Amino acid sequence: MWKNQNLAWRRRVLRSLGRAAVLFAFALGVHGAEAAGAPRDASLEERVTDLEALMNHTAPAAVHRASRVSVNAGDHAWLLTSAALVLMMTGPGLALFYGGLVRSKNVLSTMMHSLFLMALMSVLWILYGYSVAFGEGNRFFGDPGQHFLLRGVGAAPNLDYAGTVPHQSFMLFQLMFAIITPALISGAFAERMKFSAMVLFILLWATVVYFPMAHMVWGKGGLFNWVLGGAIPALDFAGGTVVHVSSGVSALVCCLVLGKRLGHPSTPMPPHNVVYSLVGAGLLWIGWFGFNAGSALNAGALASAAFAATHFATAAAALAWAGLEWILKGKPSALGLASGMVAGLVAITPAAGFVTPAVGLLIGLLAGAACYFAVTKLKAAFGYDDSLDAFGVHGLGGTLGALLTGIFADPEVNPALASTWKAHGATVSLAGGFGQFLHQLKAVAFAWALAMAATYLILKAIDALIGLRVSEEDETLGLDLSQHGEGAYNT
Amino acid sequence: MWKNQNLAWRRRVLRSLGRAAVLFAFALGVHGAEAAGAPRDASLEERVTDLEALMNHTAPAAVHRASRVSVNAGDHAWLLTSAALVLMMTGPGLALFYGGLVRSKNVLSTMMHSLFLMALMSVLWILYGYSVAFGEGNRFFGDPGQHFLLRGVGAAPNLDYAGTVPHQSFMLFQLMFAIITPALISGAFAERMKFSAMVLFILLWATVVYFPMAHMVWGKGGLFNWVLGGAIPALDFAGGTVVHVSSGVSALVCCLVLGKRLGHPSTPMPPHNVVYSLVGAGLLWIGWFGFNAGSALNAGALASAAFAATHFATAAAALAWAGLEWILKGKPSALGLASGMVAGLVAITPAAGFVTPAVGLLIGLLAGAACYFAVTKLKAAFGYDDSLDAFGVHGLGGTLGALLTGIFADPEVNPALASTWKAHGATVSLAGGFGQFLHQLKAVAFAWALAMAATYLILKAIDALIGLRVSEEDETLGLDLSQHGEGAYNT
Amino acid sequence: MWKNQNLAWRRRVLRSLGRAAVLFAFALGVHGAEAAGAPRDASLEERVTDLEALMNHTAPAAVHRASRVSVNAGDHAWLLTSAALVLMMTGPGLALFYGGLVRSKNVLSTMMHSLFLMALMSVLWILYGYSVAFGEGNRFFGDPGQHFLLRGVGAAPNLDYAGTVPHQSFMLFQLMFAIITPALISGAFAERMKFSAMVLFILLWATVVYFPMAHMVWGKGGLFNWVLGGAIPALDFAGGTVVHVSSGVSALVCCLVLGKRLGHPSTPMPPHNVVYSLVGAGLLWIGWFGFNAGSALNAGALASAAFAATHFATAAAALAWAGLEWILKGKPSALGLASGMVAGLVAITPAAGFVTPAVGLLIGLLAGAACYFAVTKLKAAFGYDDSLDAFGVHGLGGTLGALLTGIFADPEVNPALASTWKAHGATVSLAGGFGQFLHQLKAVAFAWALAMAATYLILKAIDALIGLRVSEEDETLGLDLSQHGEGAYNT
Amino acid sequence: MKKIEAIIKPFKLGEVREALLDLGAVGMTMSEVKGFGRQKGHTEIYRGSEYTVDFLPKMKIEVVVGDAVASKAVDLIIKAARTGKIGDGKVFVSHIEEAVRIRTDERGEKAV
Amino acid sequence: MKKIEAIIKPFKLGEVREALLDLGAVGMTMSEVKGFGRQKGHTEIYRGSEYTVDFLPKMKIEVVVGDAVASKAVDLIIKAARTGKIGDGKVFVSHIEEAVRIRTDERGEKAV
């Protein structure tokens, strides 16, 4: 009785809030539909077995019978912590890392790329992004309306994705990835893209590149999903193809389509505040523990392994980059060290939960060296103006990591590798080797192709529609003033 | 035998430390009085039921019988993490957010407001603050001596407040709230208040406003406590009235009593470093997950719901503020986006554990818009100089959030709403609606009244005693040099 | 079959990577050798007892029988979070704290000291550092080859060190301590040491001071280990002797051997950016919760106690330092407050898990005052140039804390104190008192002696070999340009 | 033409600018400088080491004007910048031989 | 000797420097200044309070040259600094009585 009145009241309030409210009221009405049935009796032994399962980070067998406990608080604590860490990577982490690298007249606009996306991507996510990425659908994307306003995403774990934590927390954790990925691209078009064009670009890019890629690699039934029935099982622990290849390759297209910054390369454009970039790099390293070890989706041994591989790869890549500078240029630079860190973090991302710390170290060394040469030689050779090296670090580092994952994936680190392999027959080997290398290659190639084609088309469309670049005058004045009407530093 | 010698030795050492030591020795002596009796036998079934209870974030029934396990490590991990996150909101979060907004000659004094309170409030807390807030007492405040030097606050959970984590950790988590609340006020009197007056003001304000408000809303038997027997059950998940209304309204009184900064409004006083403010805002967003999702006091489904509502409200409010700027001023600013974030975080605070993500989004939209107009129109219309908009954002955002909580609170998100409601009879509805709206209104009105009256009286008293404002000369020179004898930037 | 092919393939790839690969292949081959035997049957009661044990943060008795669950996810979540927090202390925490204190021409080189060590120490750790510190060996150091490339450090808990989390996570947590300790020293030689000499120095110092000290105090069978059979049981919860005495005393030797900075003390060398230092101090405070409360190695009551003692000591020390400035100099400074925080954090480190919050407060007060006088009077009296007061704060604060731990250690806070005490007979008392004070004194004296002797010899050797100091010209130009070829700030 | 250099207290910048605008000046150039003079500096303390900062933040305004208005300009600046307290600053006047507007190549008084 | 002071748009610094080098100048000194002139400033908004920034960032180049090359130098600077848009800046020339190279104590035109 009262409840109905209550709902009616709420509806009255909402109606007065205009058209948008219709959507909300709908969502409010359907919320929580997934309530579980009343628990049936379970024997004491079953109950103990259920507890043991949960403490081993597996959904209790009891879930379809009479689940008394469904969330492992330790797993959940780690997942929530990780979600916070991953968001911290974008703001303030990436915002500072990128913001320090540009000239002082563009620092706010560059940070805005990251900070605005924290808001924008969250809204896309709740509207259709999560549905496209993790809803049920075909092998390319999920049903865009399935989780509209997050209906059906509640307290109960989603057994397909993360059996011991609330589905809602899994959704939140994944959102943080959807936020940082497009923000990474912004390194390529910093200091010259119109803010309105940036917003439109990311909106479309997320819709046709990120959400589908996430579905293909991590979504149930996705083309490249290695545990939930993908035709081409590709290993991507925390986002080598989904996050780094997709963003890094799109970044390359961005700087090619937008063209160079005024004055590049004749005028030097050194970072206006390297301290910011070092702080940003530090926060990225810390936050990346949430990114990679959080991708275990529980606080078990796999999280530990991913944490370790991440850490040693990062250390090794930092030493590789700074060491090469030392050898080749005579001095190791702080920015070089920080760049190496990021390169290592990128390359270990797809591999983190599949390889030993020693292999992590090796991947880091290779990534540090490869990205160093990409940024110093390749960019110079081809002459594109990748302002903050989004392609050199994320595109190439991600590609390298994704391919090496195929070679070094180790069932002793991640036992799921062994079992899945058998399920797929002898020709499919997930535990490293040439077979898996080919799967990785296909997934990477697909990600390259999708990112290049989609980015190119979207940019061309936006250019025709509203223009991509700010005017020469605005670029000279700086984007902070011309796009946002504010200056970062005043006395 | 030896133990007595040991105590004697300790006392000897302590005595030599002067009069203060007497208090300490007393505290040392009584510490740990709450040791549990020896466990009595429990059946295997009882033991399993106890484990299940604990894993479901409830204190085992066994606690009065033969508790073998009393802390859920997952809940505890999340609570400790949250406590750290909430402290991070004050230092460096708020310190940077506020510090960036002032002129460079006042940045240290502004950061000092936050950092000094991290120390000061902690000492008040251990002396009497925690006792007043969470001790047993009347409906307005707890017995100030009950937990002197934290006696009686030990390893065993306090079943009234948080049944699956050590009482001590609950106390720590709550302390972090007591730290940030007065620090929020400092935005109103920045750039002109004497440091000594600030210290005295906060000391008194915390004593007569914060600790009692916390008791009334969250303390056992408090007037507005909705689960532990309050006469006017008001919902305040993580501090809408306790934290934001109380600080924001007091902020308004502060800027009215102190008067404008020299030169305001004819001389523009733009932020000296917007980058700092953006970093601060990012850290506030991250830290607020600890604030709101930590307020679930465990790592269960409620933490997940609070995390989600917080996140989407913040994103929506940021878009609302920046969007309004874009529409009305032609350009969305980075500082506007960041201000919107804070507005959303504030408004969702009382509602976080009671509403769905979709409602969170709605609250965020409303808060972003409301605070935008408060800061741009209201302040200009009334002409007070709220240096950093503590009232416009915290006072109004907090009020809005507290009232909306009454409307949108949803028992499907927080089942406790339904059960408590029944316990209070049909006239009392906690699950949203007009009845609850009235309760919220009363609590908010009470908080407004208390904050206004107390702040006014305290300020007047201090003004008479030692003066509130620095001299004109000191204000011109800057508070960093005049109050603290140091300059922030040197070459 | 396939597995062999797979290994062969991996080896083929690796061989082509040159000589280094031999080491890796070896490590890869032996990885995971510690696989447990198949579980034998356990009764239901045993299984419940095992779960209870684990939830009480103790390894299940079952581990040698038929362990079904071996990791407490809550404990693990807290340990991983703590590891991330401790790394954050170094980068960006310490990097910012120290970086702000130097002149702008040396900020990158100073931050580089911290950031480079994040990479360097990690590599030493995986090669032999962890083995020397925590491997089995004699009372002074562990077998350097035991855990080469982390073999034998896997998912299973190490029952000697941390029974409810993966051994690998314990190793990671300890690594973060090995990173920050040498970074602390850098405060003493900032603004004048050659980068190459710094690298060589830390490499040797970690090898002969840090890893052995960690073994002696925390390693199984170490000379000063109080729970695993040390001859002189010294209490050092989170690193009073291991971290702060060792680094602080070495810092003193460094500034004596290197000599003063050009212009010291006639030319004032004020911090170039106090804001950075305040942010750094804030991050240190937050991160230190991981350092100290994480050192409980689980999320039980001890973590709560360590968290509380840490927090109140820090608050008290900050007030003590700023208060002394207020009384003696007329103004409390922001940098003074921050310095007090660090002093409190340092002094409570050895005591954190052994003392009550009230005693924490007391230790903080003493540490704040003691370090204040060390930095203002002692340094001036002796005239050494400890650029950033690494000795005054860490050397003296650590010594004070380590000694006070002997006096105030309380079995009601840490029950292990009582039990171990009995095991050693009546003459050995771990629970505070004169007996334990003597043990502490011995350990501290040993740490002083080792740090002084080793640091002196290493520095002299490096000076002879490649020289310790940059040229006068380079020092005048600044280390950022002369050592790293980059400037922090550009327009 | 004359170049007037005025070293003033920073917070007086607005008033001096207004005064010059009232005079009809259409251009001026300003820079942040540090001044040493009778106004004694302040003491700062960093971790116990106390030292005096003698150089205080000042603002330097440079304006080139025609000979005719120079002395009027000086008077106006002085009036606007004065607080009567020590440290108010100085005005220096010197001769400028040539002035050119870069945009148009106009020379002499037309250019200022 | 003459002192040439040129107030230019910051991004023109490189070109002006090249021009002076071409002339054979071996030294110059540059500082960041803020200019007020016909080029109107821009509006900034912080949390709803809008205000005009009249002083725009400019670069001041000071170069002391021998009398012989002064007018040539002025012309080169003007050419290099011109965009033709308002706000291009000014050049002022004044007389220098003595110049000394600190290192060698050389005086006069040898010193510049």
Add this chain to the structure above:
Amino acid sequence: MKKIEAIIKPFKLGEVREALLDLGAVGMTMSEVKGFGRQKGHTEIYRGSEYTVDFLPKMKIEVVVGDAVASKAVDLIIKAARTGKIGDGKVFVSHIEEAVRIRTDERGEKAV
């Protein structure tokens, strides 16, 4: 009166100040500038792009003194600022027609 402008190496500021004080100067004004000269700049590298920084940080000291002491002042400054290494800087002397102390309206040599 004469204006002495000295462009010196930043770390020599203290000594130059002392020298001027010894002479009896009671005021001076200082600013941070960047100098280009024979002293070659240094190379910086950011992510592989190497470039030369030609403009080095210098300190400019301006002091207006009576005609009588001008040459003495120049000598003292030179002595104090010299390291003998390239890049020591320059001193320029020019004529000042009028000086005014804002606070008191004192004019001429009394004002400096």
